[in-house]
Amino acid sequence: MKAYEVNFDGIVGPTHNYSGLSFGNVASLNHKMNPSNPKEAALQGLEKMRLLHDLGVKQAVLPPHERPYIPVLRALGFTGKDSDILIQASQTVPEIFESCCSAAAMWTANAATMTPSLDSFDHKLHLTAANLSNKFHRSIEAATTTRILQAIFSNSNYFTIHQPLPAGAYFSDEGAANHTRFCRGYDQEGIHLFVYGKHSFSSDPVVPKRYPARQTIEASQAIARQHQVKNALFVQQNPAAIDAGVFHNDVISVGNEKVFLYHEEAFVGGDAIVQQLQEKMSVICHQVHSSEVSLKEAVDTYLFNSQLVTLPNGKMAMIAPKECQNVRTVFGLLERLKNNASLPIQDVYYLDLHQSMRNGGGPACLRLRVVMNETEIAHANEHVFFTPELHETLKNWVNEHYRDRLLPQDLKDPLLMEESRKALETLTNILHLGSIYDFQK
Ligand code: SUG
Numbered sequence: 001m002k003a004y005e006v007n008f009d010g011i012v013g014p015t016h017n018y019s020g021l022s023f024g025n026v027a028s029l030n031h032k033m034n035p036s037n038p039k040e041a042a043l044q045g046l047e048k049m050r051l052l053h054d055l056g057v058k059q060a061v062l063p064p065h066e067r068p069y070i071p072v073l074r075a076l077g078f079t080g081k082d083s084d085i086l087i088q089a090s091q092t093v094p095e096i097f098e099s100c101c102s103a104a105a106m107w108t109a110n111a112a113t114m115t116p117s118l119d120s121f122d123h124k125l126h127l128t129a130a131n132l133s134n135k136f137h138r139s140i141e142a143a144t145t146t147r148i149l150q151a152i153f154s155n156s157n158y159f160t161i162h163q164p165l166p167a168g169a170y171f172s173d174e175g176a177a178n179h180t181r182f183c184r185g186y187d188q189e190g191i192h193l194f195v196y197g198k199h200s201f202s203s204d205p206v207v208p209k210r211y212p213a214r215q216t217i218e219a220s221q222a223i224a225r226q227h228q229v230k231n232a233l234f235v236q237q238n239p240a241a242i243d244a245g246v247f248h249n250d251v252i253s254v255g256n257e258k259v260f261l262y263h264e265e266a267f268v269g270g271d272a273i274v275q276q277l278q279e280k281m282s283v284i285c286h287q288v289h290s291s292e293v294s295l296k297e298a299v300d301t302y303l304f305n306s307q308l309v310t311l312p313n314g315k316m317a318m319i320a321p322k323e324c325q326n327v328r329t330v331f332g333l334l335e336r337l338k339n340n341a342s343l344p345i346q347d348v349y350y351l352d353l354h355q356s357m358r359n360g361g362g363p364a365c366l367r368l369r370v371v372m373n374e375t376e377i378a379h380a381n382e383h384v385f386f387t388p389e390l391h392e393t394l395k396n397w398v399n400e401h402y403r404d405r406l407l408p409q410d411l412k413d414p415l416l417m418e419e420s421r422k423a424l425e426t427l428t429n430i431l432h433l434g435s436i437y438d439f440q441k
Pocket of ligand 1: 017018019020021022025028029102104107109110138177247248250251359360361362364365366
């Protein structure tokens with residue numbers, strides 16, 4: 001049966017801000033306390049979805065999460081009216097409060113890991129929301145993400161939505177940002193490459209010195225087990241790359257169908273993995289040498305965080321951040337990739353996503369890839385699929401509800417909380433999602 005890769009992009013939330021919450025993510029640290037523009041951020045995200053849709057790629061949306069997230073502040077001992085909690089928490093525990101206002105759920109590459117029904121022993125499409133245990137502001141996403149996935153993929157004849165892995169450092173899971181599926185075509189069985197940063201239950205010979213490794217192998221293996229994945233491979237991130245700011249694997253490699261682009265310094269023992277991918281599926285593995293593009297240039301431009309997508313004619317396009325155009329070596333590499341006859345890349349599109357990029361989120365971070373066959377698409381919530389009409393509706397919705405300037409100190413404003421809730425209430429109606437937010441209960 002015909003199958004598609006559907007890109008589920010996160011709609012940027014109304015509290016998109018720069019609080020410098022992600023140690024190890026260089027852009028997040030560098031932009032701490034800068035003013036943000038949630039309206040521009042959300043519109044930039046919608047433009048990317050529109051481009052993909054217009055290119056003939058199947059596109060869908062995932063809603064933002066409710067922020068500020070009062071239920072977590074209540075769990076941490078704050079009591080009273082929601083507006084009182086905002087004031088108390090922002091004054092007494094400002095860092096925790098900022099974490100409860102982060103719009104980081106927009107980077108849906110971290111929302112979950114997906115296994116298509118073709119690749120699972122029980123022939124169901126599996127999804128597990130990532131527990132994102134490594135960062136407090138992200139760890140509070142898992143419950144809402146699970147509810148959202150249940151609202152979209154509700155038919156249990158086709159979809160299995162698992163509970164997130166146990167919270168805590170041992171099974172720290174960052175979702176699809178550390179996972180790539182290779183296949184000869186979306187309607188063919190695939191190989192799943194899981195990339196991890198460290199072991200929890202044994203020690204690693206080399207560990208990053210500066211920044212944390214987020215994903216554990218135990219988490220990756222647990223996801224592969226849960227999803228009954230037929231073909232799984234596991235490879236470790238290079239600790240030196242993590243120390244250079246590669247906090248997720250999608251900052252240093254990108255794969256689609258039979259193509260894998262990866263940096264020479266991405267992995268520990270990368271050659272063995274590449275050999276297996278070549279042997280098992282004739283994957284075209286293109287290594288980018290450090291002499292062509294350094295780790296630093298890769299992190300600065302987010303070259304590998306480009307989306308590599310298959311077009312209706314079978315060729316591929318890269319959706320790159322516009323920052324890639326400004327660095328000679330990176331732009332030169334992209335031109336060479338486009339002109340390389342052994343690669344199917346016919347075009348590179350450069351997009352302005354600077355609002356997201358300043359928090360370390362490029363094109364690929366903003367989407368969760370879900371491979372679905374026609375029957376599965378017919379049994380999922382149809383209202384989240386992107387159309388020009390939905391684009392217009394969402395643009396109007398953003399223009400009506402979002403602010404165009406936000407500083408971290410504005411997050412304690414009760415009016416912002418009210419505005420955000422009103423926006424999300426309207427959105428759940430637009431997308432026919434039912435009551436997915438705590439404030440709707
Ligand atoms: O987890 N940034 C996110 C960026 C996630 C990017 N995702 C992928 N690579 N797939 C993170 O570090 C910054 C929030 C702040 O500082 O306000 C943040 O969470």
